Amino acid sequence: MDNFNFYSPTEFVFGKGKENECGEYVKKYGGSRVLIHYGSGSAERSGLLDRVKASLENSGISYVTLGGVQPNPRDTLIYEGIKICREENVDFILSVGGGSCIDSSKGIALGVPYDGDFWDFYGTGKPVEKALPIGTVLTIAAAGSEGSGASVVTKEEGMLKRDVGSDLLRPRFSVLNPELTQTLPAYQTACGATDIMAHVFERYFTNTKEVEITDRLCEAILVTMIKETPRVIEDPNNYEARANIMWAGTVAHNDIVGVGRSQDWNSHGIEHELSGLYDCAHGAGLAVIMPAWMEFVYKHDVMRFAQMAVRVWGCQMNFECPEETAKKGIACFRKFLHEIGMPINFEELGAKEEDIPVLVEKFGLGDGKTGGFVSLSSEDVAKIYGIAAKAEM
Secondary structure (H helix, E strand, C coil): CCCCCCCCCCEEEECCCHHHHHHHHHHHCCCCEEEEEECCCHHHHCCHHHHHHHHHHHCCCEEEEECCCCCCCEHHHHHHHHHHHHHHCCCEEEEEECHHHHHHHHHHHHHCCCCCCHHHHCCCCCCCCCCCCEEEEECCCCCCCCCCCEEEEEECCCCEEEEEECHHHCCCEEEECHHHHCCCCHHHHHHHHHHHHHHHHHHHCCCCCCCHHHHHHHHHHHHHHHHHHHHHHHCCCCHHHHHHHHHHHHHHHCCCCCCCCCCCCHHHHHHHHHHHHHCCCHHHHHHHHHHHHHHHHHHHHHHHHHHHHHHCCCCCCCCCCHHHHHHHHHHHHHHHHHHCCCCCCHHHHCCCHHHHHHHHHHHCCCCCECCCCCCCEHHHHHHHHHHHHHCCC
């Protein structure tokens, strides 16, 4: 196990009706003038936005609102949010929605105290020195942004999808009420489940040895998702299954399962170009890319993939040919994704094989290589897209 520092300061407020307490937590963490940032009209139609506003009012906190966040959140709305916050002297941002809304809120939080363009931080490694505090009321279990310091947004010019990470972007508090996820369509639920599993796999496939504790934590989350996802698709009102998935999404991405080990993240980077170009759901893109990535790299550490097959998917270990076990595990993952309604190839996703050169160019490696579990060249990335394009059950 590698040396590590682990810092996760977010206070998680979990359970039924907890959104009615968000005003108390804004006040606790120093907010007095709030931007409520939310997505589509569902927060209004469901009455959630009214409950949040009432909670702020009951705590004596004033607010302004900005809706309109869409999947793969855009820089244009973030610029608008920055302008509003400066004009209204906002000192706290409250995100009401899913990962896209939280990521957009983090972009605003970065931009308000910064003299330059907030986009300077995305995809550049530029260190974050200041950000407004953020709280969240989560409505979709997926991205894990409610407990992480990461933000991914899309620049409309060129449709570039890039990320930034900083502990200053970790929410001060996050309200997690599983009831708020019960109205999600099955497709969105499945996309969220895929994203959660992908966050775990990005950490699970590591070159660090002797990481049994985090291996087992990763496997526990994956097994939970395999059990609970079909249950909520069959019965969207299954509160207990929703609760397990919601907490799994948080634990999968606040890095408790990733400490002390190298991580990969190439699948996410490769997928970002798909959802950037085609504006597809991130989880759906991951369903296409991650098994393809696995097929391309599994020979790098056959026994780790065989371990995944046995511990996560319940495959029988073939000691004479561990490679067969590894391949069965990958096949089980793709089959599971298909069964919960996810696409498994370009055609089902709405992507085009002839666009692979464009995707590779946008990925931006040039003649270089990425790091991660296996270092990839542009040629390697093109091969992974090619596997994804033609994947079959």
